[in-house]
Amino acid sequence: xxxxxxxxxxxxxxxxxxxxxxxxxxxxxxxxxxxxxxxxxxxxxxxxxxxxxxxxxxxxxxxxxxxxxxxxxxxxxxxxxxxxxxxxxxxxxxxxxxxxxxxxxxxxxxxxxxxxxxxxxxxxxxxxxxxxxxxxxxxxxxxxxxxxxxxxxxxxxxxxxxxxxxxxxxxxxxxxxxxxxxxxxxxxxxxxxxxxxxxxxxxxxxxxxxxxxxxxxxxxxxxxxxxxxxxxxxxxxxxxxxxxxxxxxxxxxxxxxxxxxxxxxxxxxxxxxxxxxxxxxxxxxxxxxxxxxxxx
Amino acid sequence: xxxxxxxxxxxxxxxxxxxxxxxxxxxxxxxxxxxxxxxxxxxxxxxxxxxxxxxxxxxxxxxxxxxxxxxxxxxxxxxxxxxxxxxxxxxxxxxxxxxxxxxxxxxxxxxxxxxxxxxxxxxxxxxxxxxxxxxxxxxxxxxxxxxxxxxxxxxxxx
Numbered sequence: 001x002x003x004x005x006x007x008x009x010x011x012x013x014x015x016x017x018x019x020x021x022x023x024x025x026x027x028x029x030x031x032x033x034x035x036x037x038x039x040x041x042x043x044x045x046x047x048x049x050x051x052x053x054x055x056x057x058x059x060x061x062x063x064x065x066x067x068x069x070x071x072x073x074x075x076x077x078x079x080x081x082x083x084x085x086x087x088x089x090x091x092x093x094x095x096x097x098x099x100x101x102x103x104x105x106x107x108x109x110x111x112x113x114x115x116x117x118x119x120x121x122x123x124x125x126x127x128x129x130x131x132x133x134x135x136x137x138x139x140x141x142x143x144x145x146x147x148x149x150x151x152x153x154x155x156x157x158x159x160x161x162x163x164x165x166x167x168x169x170x171x172x173x174x175x176x177x178x179x180x181x182x183x184x185x186x187x188x189x190x191x192x193x194x195x196x197x198x199x200x201x202x203x204x205x206x207x208x209x210x211x212x213x214x215x216x217x218x219x220x221x222x223x224x225x226x227x228x229x230x231x232x233x234x235x236x237x238x239x240x241x242x243x244x245x246x247x248x249x250x251x252x253x254x255x256x257x258x259x260x261x262x263x264x265x266x267x268x269x270x271x272x273x274x275x276x277x278x279x280x281x282x283x284x285x286x287x288x289x290x291x292x293x294x295x296x
Numbered sequence: 297x298x299x300x301x302x303x304x305x306x307x308x309x310x311x312x313x314x315x316x317x318x319x320x321x322x323x324x325x326x327x328x329x330x331x332x333x334x335x336x337x338x339x340x341x342x343x344x345x346x347x348x349x350x351x352x353x354x355x356x357x358x359x360x361x362x363x364x365x366x367x368x369x370x371x372x373x374x375x376x377x378x379x380x381x382x383x384x385x386x387x388x389x390x391x392x393x394x395x396x397x398x399x400x401x402x403x404x405x406x407x408x409x410x411x412x413x414x415x416x417x418x419x420x421x422x423x424x425x426x427x428x429x430x431x432x433x434x435x436x437x438x439x440x441x442x443x444x445x446x447x448x449x450x451x452x453x454x
Contacts, residue, residue: 199416
């Protein structure tokens with residue numbers, strides 16, 4: 001059983017690793033963007049301050065030693081070149097991005113006693129700042145037949161901000177490598193319909209139950225992740241989180257097995273990971289300023 | 297690309313931590329035993345040293361023997377989980393006169409972990425003993441849990 005679980009863990013991790021590699025590889029390849037010098041700034045939704053710099057570069061490119069013949073020069077002109085950013089201010093698409101954390105469904109396989117559904121949303125507040133909100137539901141049911149049974153359910157929400165560390169190579173790029181912080185709150189109800197405590201020396205079998213209890217928990221999350229635009233406005237992203245409990249509200253002698261959104265009710269801090277599929281509804285544009293490239 | 301190994305290591309760590317099924321394994325002790333250690337009292341309490349009694353015998357009254365004539369510097373045993381009082385017989389040496397310890401306590405069920413389930417923890421109220429061999433008794437910690445605490449110290453003069 002342990003070998004099977006280890007194999008499944010390995011397979012799961014390999015899939016994530018391959019996915020992460022594929023995503024990062026995609027990031028490094030600049031997508032073709034129409035030459036900004038051929039379009040008016042208003043049509044492209046792009047305000048290039050140093051249009052003259054772009055024109056000069058384009059002129060330099062066409063007269064490079066590689067482009068010897070007029071045929072080659074024409075071909076180069078026809079090909080859409082990536083719009084590299086030197087020093088500019090442009091408008092970038094922004095809106096509300098709504099997603100579903102699909103790792104919660106995979107978690108059901110590893111932890112069959114819990115069922116979770118998590119919905120995430122974020123909005124771009126500035127050039128690199130995103131406001132993030134997450135809400136979800138959890139149901140936990142565990143029955144050992146011999147020692148105890150457990151039933152619980154609840155809802156949770158987190159709210160916080162993300163900071164995008166990724167330096168954009170193109171004006172249309174929406175990929176992000178982010179870090180952030182969240183505040184989480186959960187309200188859940190749980191009960192222990194029966195438990196048994198055995199003591200061999202005293203030949204005792206103590207039975208009891210714990211009544212339905214409702215608690216409110218508060219925690220802080222530190223988030224780090226990657227989000228990639230796989231198709232237009234469709235994003236795939238994974239993230240890792242360190243969750244630190246501030247107050248669980250539970251009795252120390254009877255903590256819940258799972259606190260919705262947080263995880264194990266018996267731990268003061270813990271790691272978690274997410275894999276999210278999300279869609280951005282473009283609603284407005286955000287002004288993005290790119291400082292001059294120091295190398296040039 | 298240079299960050300890939302780091303990202304994978306981070307993912308590995310997170311996956312193992314996040315996917316752990318806590319209900320499968322019991323990684324803590326369910327034995328909530330009371331611990332008693334022995335000290336030799338010299339110079340009216342100015343020098344206390346741990347001491348080993350050569351032939352310790354321990355059992356609850358009218359129950360099976362837990363320790364039979366073994367050399368010990370401390371003993372651990374369970375309080376009765378069905379009542380709020382219990383009595384133990386303690387003989388420290390074959391030549392010594394046996395003592396009786398009486399414990400009065402309150403019991404409470406405690407959820408140890410999802411994999412282990414419940415254990416009975418107790419809070420000591422009163423501990424009484426005869427003073428045939430024992431000189432003095434001190435309660436160090438009233439909470440009897442599964443963390444192997446030495447709740448009581450017995451002092452001897454010899």
